[in-house]
Amino acid sequence: MGSRILTMKRQAAELGRIRTGYSRPNPKPDGKPIPVRSKTFVLTSHSRDYVAAAADLYGGTVEQWTPQGQNVAQWRVITKATELRAILPQGDPLSQSYEFWTGGGCSRRCDGVTENISGDPCVCLAKFGEDWHERSPKQVCRPTSRINVMLPDLPDLGVWRLESHSYYAADAMAGGLDTVLQATEGRSLMPVRMWIEQRKVVRNGETKNFPVVMLVPALPKLRHALSGPISTAAALDPASLDRPAIEAGPAVVPDYAAEARMCQTVEDARAVWRRANVAGHVARDGSDELSQELGRIADDIGKGIDTQTGEDRGDDEPGPDDEGVYDGEFIEDGERDDEPPAAYPPAQWPTAAVPGGGRP
Incomplete structure (x- = not known):
């Protein structure tokens, strides 16, 4: 300088x-x-x-x-x-x-x-x-x-x-x-x-x-x-x-539900919820309407239902049992505490699996 x-x-x-x-x-x-x-x-x-x-x-x-x-x-x-x-x-x-x-x-x-x-x-x-x-x-x-x-x-x-x-x-x-x-x-x-x-x-x-x-x-x-x-x-x-300030228009919220319906796996649907949570569009406890909808979409994906048409895709993979558990899935040692166990689809993620309670 x-x-x-x-x-x-x-x-x-x-x-x-x-x-x-x-x-x-x-x-x-x-x-x-x-x-x-x-x-x-x-x-x-x-x-x-x-x-x-x-x-x-x-x-x-x-x-x-x-x-x-x-x-x-x-x-x-x-x-x-x-x-x-x-x-x-x-x-x-x-x-x-x-x-x-x-x-x-x-x-x-x-x-x-x-x-x-x-x-x-x-x-x-x-x-x-x-x-x-x-x-x-x-x-x-x-x-x-x-x-x-x-x-x-x-x-x-x-x-x-x-x-x-x-x-x-x-x-x-x-x-x-x-x-x-x-x-x-x-x-x-x-x-x-x-x-x-x-x-x-x-x-x-x-x-x-x-x-x-x-x-x-x-x-x-x-x-x-x-x-x-x-x-x-x-x-x-x-x-x-002396001109009035231009007021900002309403915030545009992405269509997270539409994104989730395009997902092929439960993990991909869960990633959609995380993005919505980071953006402040869903509550951490999963009590809001969008969280509930995303949970239902993830549940349908886990059951092999085509989320676009609502029809069973006829996948050979078995769905979860009455407890929401998939056969042959388990939680590995060292999995992050703030990640819901992979064995649970979003609609059935236990409250204790997320810091602060609630869904992911």
């Missing part, structure tokens, strides 16, 4: 990104691309095949695209989908922090109390006070939420990363996800619905409109989200959780 580096994160392959905006060219010479808030989801990837599959599924046109500030071309599709069905992987798929990015990369990453890169207290809080998040992103860190989801109807095994910089979306996303993780302990997949919700807020007399990505468990009832881990099959088909 292989070994792993214990401090290494075991992350699934990132197949692409899920975005809520895009940029369009600026008509001004040398102008920066103009950001556009999208009412539908935008999927981007380095693989054209993934984007083409997304376009087939969600609508839209595949186009080549280069992210702002980068020089490596990717592919994207501005879909027609206002909602996505996805699956949360096991564990905690949400990562959140306050981040400040410059041309040199991420210069600050904070949890709201401690700035993790320098180890110093939160810079924005110390500088601007409790309402620091209302300031321009050029001055303070931006709330950044990243969540990995799987899109089960697209190719290959991997995750698509959704990134949001909404302060309100960060709070709503974390609260809903933590409730589910508390129930499942992150030990199972979880189907979810994601959609873009347009919201507005009035602050200091000014109305601001902004999109929020909502993410909730996609289950028939709330109880399913809170009742612990679910199976992979249920994650792929959540509706199955």
Whole structure:
């Protein structure tokens, strides 16, 4: 068995990104691309095949695209989908922090109390006070939420990363996800619905409109989200959780009597009873109706009666006497105590011959 580096994160392959905006060219010479808030989801990837599959599924046109500030071309599709069905992987798929990015990369990453890169207290809080998040992103860190989801109807095994910089979306996303993780302990997949919700807020007399990505468990009832881990099959088909279980049909009991009538010897008929006993279809004391019938069939076989027609087969072998004993038969030394003596047909097996009493 292989070994792993214990401090290494075991992350699934990132197949692409899920975005809520895009940029369009600026008509001004040398102008920066103009950001556009999208009412539908935008999927981007380095693989054209993934984007083409997304376009087939969600609508839209595949186009080549280069992210702002980068020089490596990717592919994207501005879909027609206002909602996505996805699956949360096991564990905690949400990562959140306050981040400040410059041309040199991420210069600050904070949890709201401690700035993790320098180890110093939160810079924005110390500088601007409790309402620091209302300031321009050029001055303070931006709330950044990243969540990995799987899109089960697209190719290959991997995750698509959704990134949001909404302060309100960060709070709503974390609260809903933590409730589910508390129930499942992150030990199972979880189907979810994601959609873009347009919201507005009035602050200091000014109305601001902004999109929020909502993410909730996609289950028939709330109880399913809170009742612990679910199976992979249920994650792929959540509706199955609300379907009634298929009741098992009545057990089919073999026709032991018909089998016994096909036997040619008493021992073979006795073997049929043993099988029925092991299967739990006859009682050990032989008091049930099937045991009685099997005993009568064995008795007929011992008397030379054709159990199929009821006629005497005319065998030369003599039948048992009034005591049920065949001439010339005896019990050999060492015969098992739990086996009825061979001298007795099933209908006349003595109770003492079977452990616990009764017929065989």
